[in-house]
Every structure is written in C-alpha cells, then in structure tokens.
Amino acid sequence: MMPFSLRLAASFICVILIAGILPSAASANLIDRPSRQINKLPAKKVYRIAGEKHLPPFSYINKEGKFTGFSVELFRRIADEEGVEFQFYPMNFYEASQALKAGKVDAIMGMKYSAEQSERFQFSEPYFTMADVLIVPKEATADIKNLTDLREKTIVMQEEPASFDLLLNVRRVEFQLALNPRDAFDFLLMERADAFLTNKWTAEFYLKRSGEQDHYRILENIGVPSDFSAVVRPRETELLSMINGSLARMKENGDYQTLYLQWFGLYPDGQLKEMRNWIIVLVILISCAVAVLIFAYLWNKRLQREVARRTAALAEANAQLEVQQQAISEAHAFKTQIIHHMYYGILTFDDTLQLTSLNERAKTMLGIDSQAKVVTEDILRQPHMASILQHYKYFKGRKEEQLFSEEITFEEKGEKRFILCRLIPLYEESGKKNGCLLTLADRSEAKMLEEKLATQEKMRALGQLVAGVAHEIRNPLTSMKTFVDLLPRKYEDPAFRQELVKYVPEALKRMNTIVESLLDYARPKHPQTQKLKAAAFIQSVADIIEPTLKKHRVRLEIQADPQLEVICDPDQLKQVMLNLLLNALDAMEQTEKKQLTIKAAKRKGSGVIQVADTGMGIDSHSALQIFEPFYTTKPHGVGLGLALCYQWIKENHGDLQVETEPGKGTVFTIILPTAEEEGEKK
Known part of the structure; x- marks a missing residue:
C-alpha cells in the first residue's frame, strides 16, 4: 500500500497537471476553430457585471491596471460557456448596489448573502463560502480572542449588511465604516481603529502587500460562514438562471476546482479534508506528548516561583491592610471629634x-x-x-x-x-x-438679641412716626398761626376775613384727616375673613373704577383664574385694591401708553393677585420706603395709604410686594392664603 505522504504528493501533482492541461486544451480548441466559423457567429448578448474593485484576490485592479481576481475569472468562464459577453465595471459595493437599483448594471458579483439584501435583490447559488476574520496588532492579540473582547473598541469594516449584522450582537462596540477594504486597511494602519474585519484571503493579501505581516495577526473563527453569490434585480430571472446553471456545470466537470487551484491552492475536497484532519490529529498527539514531558519538568520550577510570588504578594497586602486600618481608625476618630464638638x-x-x-x-x-x-x-x-x-x-x-x-x-x-x-x-x-x-x-441667645433689635426698631419707627405727624401738622398750624397773628390788625378788612374763612377750615380739615388716618393705622382691627371667589371679587372692584378709567382713557385687562378662592376680609381687600388702582391711575397720567392689568392665579399653594401699570415707575430709593407711614411722592398726599394697605394685608395673613423700574411701570403683588392652605393648617 502506498504511504500516506506519497499519496498526498501524488494527489497534489495530479491536480497541478489537470490545472495545466485543461486551459491548454481549451486554448487549442479555440485555435483549431476555423476563422470563417467565428466570423459567422451571431452577435453576443452583452451583460454589465459590477464588482468590488478593492477585494483581492476575488476582484481587484492589479498593478497593470487590469480588473482581475477569482470572481472576475469565474464569470469570464461563465460568459465563454454561455456564449455571452460580460462587461465588467469595477466599483465599490455601495456604488454597485445603487447602480443595480437604477438599472445601470445587470448584476453584481461577489456579494455576501444577507436577509436585508435578499428583500431587494435575487441571489444566485453560492460559488464561495468563507468566514470573517480580524486583523489586530500583535500586541493586542492577548486581549482580543473573540467578538466579545471587542467591547469598548473601534472596528473598521467595509459597509455591508452581513458583517454589520454580525457586530450588532456585540454590545458597546464602535464602528468605523469604510467604502472598501483598502480604505478600511489604511484606517487600521493609521491607528484609527483597533481591528479590521474582513475575509482571510483579503487580509493576507493586504498584509503581504504592505509588508506588515510581522506587526499584525489574523484571528480566525470570529464570525459565521458567509456565502459569496451574484445578485440581480428581482425580475432578471434569465441571467440568474444562466449563472446558476453554469456554476453547477463547472463544479461537475472540474473547471471550478481548476480555477480555485490557480487562485487559492489545493481545493478542499473530501480527500484533502480527511488528510488535513489526520495531520491535525497527529500534530496534536505529538504536541501533547511533548507538552506532558515538558510540563513534568517545569511544573515544580513554576510552582516554586508561584509560591514565592504569592508569599511576597500576601506580605505586601498585609502591610497595606495595616496602613488602611490605621487610616480608617484615624478618620473615624477625627469624624467623632468633629461631631461631638459641633x-x-x-x-x-x-x-x-x-x-x-x-x-x-x-x-x-x-x-x-x-x-x-x-x-x-x-x-x-x-x-x-x-x-x-x-x-x-x-x-x-x-x-x-x-x-x-x-x-x-x-x-x-x-x-x-x-x-x-x-x-x-x-x-x-x-x-x-x-x-x-x-x-x-x-436659639435662646439669638431670640434675646432679636427681641432687643425689635425693641430698637419699634423705637426707631415710633420716632419716625412722631416726626411724620409733626411735619404734617406743622404746615396747617403755621397757616392758622399766621391768620391769628394778623387777626387784631386786619379783622375789619373784608378780604382778610374772606381768606380767613377759606383757609382756616381747610387747615383744620387737613389736620383732622391726618389724625383719623393715624388712628386707623394705629387702631387694632380684627379682620372678618371669609372665602372669596377671586375672579368675581376683582370684577366687582373693576366695575366701581371703570368709569374713571374710561374718562382717563386707560385700558383695563383682567386675567383671573375662575377656580381661585382666597381667605380674607372683603372690605379690607376692596380698600387695598381701590388704593392700588387709583395709585396706578395717577402714575399713568403723563405716559402715552395707559395699560392696567389685573391677574389672579394660584402660585405655590397661595393666591396671588397682581396689579400692573405702564406708569412712570418708582426709583429704587423710594421703593424701599413706600410702605412707611407719612412717606409720599404726591404733592397733596398724606403718606398713609400704602402703609394701611400693607397693614391690612398682613392682618389677613398675607404679604404685599412691589416690583418697579423707572419708566417701565410698577407691579404690586398681593399674596393671600387659599382655602386649601387654611384646611392644611387646621
């Protein structure tokens, strides 16, 4: 019986002879044909075939500028066998897909099968099957062994659905898409990616051409096998049937195996697969035997080194643990001191x-x-x-x-x-x-200081109040004193008596007004609070002042929430609203735009009523004093109107605020409790 190695050599020689004989025979047949028969052949039908121009060794443009490759030669043989002419158009797969959709080409060769593409095109029977591999730097090989090791890394690949669907199953992977494998390989060389996903033969071609075999490594068994096929438009059944039939005949008569041998070496048929498996088993058995021998020798040495390393690491960890325990103890003591001395x-x-x-x-x-x-x-x-x-x-x-x-x-x-x-x-x-x-x-000490400050503030306010009263009463008293001094000399003068009768009662009336306003301000009142519908109440106040507003050509706008209910004394709130509206009317007397707006809405659980005008506004210094008694900017004002308004709102458990800017108007905001707030307090 022939030895195994001799059988392998004999098989290899036979395949080479077949590969050399078949093309020669084919060439001889073509030469022996009479030229007159060739001239009489009818015109061949022409098909436009697109292919990737950067996918060696399947389809690429070589150094001489010729479009060649396994797929190109395979389809040329199909054309010769079927008596048709194929015109090849090298382009990127993305451009080829667009050209096929637009009808600019009739078919694309060398496309991977994917479910997404099968919905748009018809695929021929596969003429090549292969799995994707990864090209990675050699220093990264230890970290990258399978697809799951690609997390948090960037993978460059040609833009094609089959490979893209494969990487979608890996989480947290970044993609760098390229128009073709050549550009993708250049991205890897420029370190713009951590790995390059392509087929094994294309990877070996570019590594060999670039001379980077020593710096990069190909990792196989990464993806699932994919079929290389030709694709046509859905209704191009004639071309698809021709391609499928020709492929089947070429595989039966050995032409496909011969072409495969020319481009990739020995064809992996059943016998070669069996031989390869036997060689692998033999290599594994020999390796195991050698490994057992080496392992028995090195195990003791390695064990000794490992024990020494672990002992040193344990001693170092123990020392670090003691340092950490000491730091934790000191931090705990420091924290305890801080807490106890707060x-x-x-x-x-x-x-x-x-x-x-x-x-x-x-x-x-x-x-x-x-x-x-x-x-x-x-x-x-x-x-x-x-x-x-x-x-x-x-x-x-x-x-x-x-x-x-x-x-x-x-x-x-x-x-x-x-x-x-x-x-x-x-x-x-x-x-x-x-x-x-x-x-x-x-807060005992703070409370004592607050009471002292409150007492001082009361005394200051009392002094300010007394000064205001004295100032307001002094003017009418001065007028009355002047008339009294002149009375003995000018009593008989009719003009004097007429002036006396006119000005003295006015002075007394002004003094009485000041005293009554002061009593209203000082007299404690107990508001009779009740629940009010804010919208209806505001409308009733607006009805009172509306004639006056129309007379002064002031436009009134009311924006009130119909559901808002506030708790207050209606009489006091009416006085406050009327006072604010009249003040707004006075402020807009000299302005061109006269707009008065009343808004009522719920804000942060409280009822808010705003009175906004487009008047002259108030300067910042005056805005700080407008709620103080006897402070006024009006020529004939007493200065108690806003002070009373502020006091009444406070008595109703509310607040009165002002926002103003000179030349841009003033907004008074009344904040009152709502029915919901009162219910929660109770």
Whole structure:
C-alpha cells in the first residue's frame, strides 16, 4: 500500500497537471476553430457585471491596471460557456448596489448573502463560502480572542449588511465604516481603529502587500460562514438562471476546482479534508506528548516561583491592610471629634425609632449627664421629643426631604429656652428609608438679641412716626398761626376775613384727616375673613373704577383664574385694591401708553393677585420706603395709604410686594392664603 505522504504528493501533482492541461486544451480548441466559423457567429448578448474593485484576490485592479481576481475569472468562464459577453465595471459595493437599483448594471458579483439584501435583490447559488476574520496588532492579540473582547473598541469594516449584522450582537462596540477594504486597511494602519474585519484571503493579501505581516495577526473563527453569490434585480430571472446553471456545470466537470487551484491552492475536497484532519490529529498527539514531558519538568520550577510570588504578594497586602486600618481608625476618630464638638445637637434613630447615636452637644441641650449611658427612653422623657419623633411614623411611607421643622419653647431652671428642631429622614443607598436624624439648635441667645433689635426698631419707627405727624401738622398750624397773628390788625378788612374763612377750615380739615388716618393705622382691627371667589371679587372692584378709567382713557385687562378662592376680609381687600388702582391711575397720567392689568392665579399653594401699570415707575430709593407711614411722592398726599394697605394685608395673613423700574411701570403683588392652605393648617 502506498504511504500516506506519497499519496498526498501524488494527489497534489495530479491536480497541478489537470490545472495545466485543461486551459491548454481549451486554448487549442479555440485555435483549431476555423476563422470563417467565428466570423459567422451571431452577435453576443452583452451583460454589465459590477464588482468590488478593492477585494483581492476575488476582484481587484492589479498593478497593470487590469480588473482581475477569482470572481472576475469565474464569470469570464461563465460568459465563454454561455456564449455571452460580460462587461465588467469595477466599483465599490455601495456604488454597485445603487447602480443595480437604477438599472445601470445587470448584476453584481461577489456579494455576501444577507436577509436585508435578499428583500431587494435575487441571489444566485453560492460559488464561495468563507468566514470573517480580524486583523489586530500583535500586541493586542492577548486581549482580543473573540467578538466579545471587542467591547469598548473601534472596528473598521467595509459597509455591508452581513458583517454589520454580525457586530450588532456585540454590545458597546464602535464602528468605523469604510467604502472598501483598502480604505478600511489604511484606517487600521493609521491607528484609527483597533481591528479590521474582513475575509482571510483579503487580509493576507493586504498584509503581504504592505509588508506588515510581522506587526499584525489574523484571528480566525470570529464570525459565521458567509456565502459569496451574484445578485440581480428581482425580475432578471434569465441571467440568474444562466449563472446558476453554469456554476453547477463547472463544479461537475472540474473547471471550478481548476480555477480555485490557480487562485487559492489545493481545493478542499473530501480527500484533502480527511488528510488535513489526520495531520491535525497527529500534530496534536505529538504536541501533547511533548507538552506532558515538558510540563513534568517545569511544573515544580513554576510552582516554586508561584509560591514565592504569592508569599511576597500576601506580605505586601498585609502591610497595606495595616496602613488602611490605621487610616480608617484615624478618620473615624477625627469624624467623632468633629461631631461631638459641633454647636448643634445631633441624634440618630433607626427605623423602629431606637436611639443609635448622639453627640455631647445634644446631651448638654437635653440636660443629660455627659457620662451617663443614654437609651431611647431617656430621650422620650424630654419635653416635646416624643411628639417630634411621631412625625417619622406619620411620614414613613412618603418621600419627604424634611419631616419636621419647628422651634419649641420650654423653661429650664427658671429661664426660657428656644430650641429649633429639625427631623430629617435617612436613606439607604437603594433609596429605602432606614431611620431619621434629629438636629437641635439652641436659639435662646439669638431670640434675646432679636427681641432687643425689635425693641430698637419699634423705637426707631415710633420716632419716625412722631416726626411724620409733626411735619404734617406743622404746615396747617403755621397757616392758622399766621391768620391769628394778623387777626387784631386786619379783622375789619373784608378780604382778610374772606381768606380767613377759606383757609382756616381747610387747615383744620387737613389736620383732622391726618389724625383719623393715624388712628386707623394705629387702631387694632380684627379682620372678618371669609372665602372669596377671586375672579368675581376683582370684577366687582373693576366695575366701581371703570368709569374713571374710561374718562382717563386707560385700558383695563383682567386675567383671573375662575377656580381661585382666597381667605380674607372683603372690605379690607376692596380698600387695598381701590388704593392700588387709583395709585396706578395717577402714575399713568403723563405716559402715552395707559395699560392696567389685573391677574389672579394660584402660585405655590397661595393666591396671588397682581396689579400692573405702564406708569412712570418708582426709583429704587423710594421703593424701599413706600410702605412707611407719612412717606409720599404726591404733592397733596398724606403718606398713609400704602402703609394701611400693607397693614391690612398682613392682618389677613398675607404679604404685599412691589416690583418697579423707572419708566417701565410698577407691579404690586398681593399674596393671600387659599382655602386649601387654611384646611392644611387646621
């Protein structure tokens, strides 16, 4: 029986002889044909075939500028066999697809099969099957062994659906698309990508041509096998049938195997596959035997080195652990000192309201001995503490940033103490509430200072009020004194008596007005609050002043929420609104645009009424004093109108604010409680 190696050599020689004989025989047949027969042949049908011009060794333009390759030669043989003419158009696959859609070419050769493309074109039977490989730098080979190792890396590839669908299954992969394999390989050389995805033969061709075989490595078994086929338009069944039939005949008569041998070497038929498998098995057995021998020798050496390395690493880790423990201990001691010496008292409780920690300041504020061991019951016996902690149970199921914030008052050793308490929920990293933090701030000293400041402010305000009263009364008194001084000498003068009768009553009337306004300002009133529909109330006030507005050609606009309800004294609110509207009317007396706007809406749970005008505005200095008694910018004003408005709004638990700018108008904002707010307070 012939030895295995001799059989392999004999097979190889036979294949080479066949490859040489068949083309010669074909050439001889062509030469022996009479020239007259060739001249009498009918004109061949011409088909336009597109192919990728940068996909060696399948289809590419060589150094001589000729379009060649395995796919090109295969289709030339199909044309010769079928008696047709194929005109080849080298271009990128993307351009070829567009040309086929537009009917500029009749078919594309060498396209990978994909489900997406099969919906647009018809695929022939496959004439080549191959799997994608990766070209990666050799230094990165240890990190990249399969597709999953490509995460967070950039892969350059030709823009084709089959390869793109393969990489879509890998998460967090960045793509760099190129028009053709040559451009993609250039991107890899320029380090604009970490890997290049293509077929094995194209990869070997470009590596060999660039001389970079020593710097890059091809990783196989990356993707699933893909079929190379020709594609035609959906209705081009004649050309598709011709290509499929010719391919089947070429595989049967050996022409396909001969062409494959010319471009890729031995054709992987069944015998060659079996021989390759035997060689692989033999190499594996020999390698295993050698590996066992080497392993037995090196294992002991490696084990000794590994034990020494692990011992050194363990000693180093132990030293680092001791350093970390010392740092943690120092950080804990530092944090403890900070917490215990804070000005605020801090207490923490778990989810069942059991005390977990408190600082020294909290013990001092609660009157607990600093040396005593504190338990939850000691805290609950303190004034107000039990009721404060109940808020945690009340808000347990809610997402609140602060559960309780209030200043509590109690007496200790005959002195009044003011403690500001805040109860704040504590959360785990997952967001689950697991306890609360109670902070205590002693505001007793601050309260005492606030009372002193309030007393000083009252005295200042009283002095300002007295000065205003004196200033306002002095003017009419001066007029009356002048008439009294002149009375003995000019009593008989009729003109004097007429002036006396005219000015003295006016002066007395002005003094009486000042005194009554002052009494209204000082007299404590208890507003009769009730629920008001803001829109209807504003309309009733507008009806009163509307004739005056029309007389002065002022345009009134009302924008009121019909659902808004406020709580206030209607009489006081009406006086405030009328005062603001009349002031706005005076402010717009000299302006060209006269626009008065009243808005009412709900904002942050409160009712807001705004009165805006387009008047002259108020300067910043005057805006700070307009709510003070006896401050006025009007020639004949008393200066108590806005002061009374401010007082009435405050008595109704509201606020009055002003926004103004000289030359751009003024906006007065009335803030009042709503029915919902009153319900929540109760």
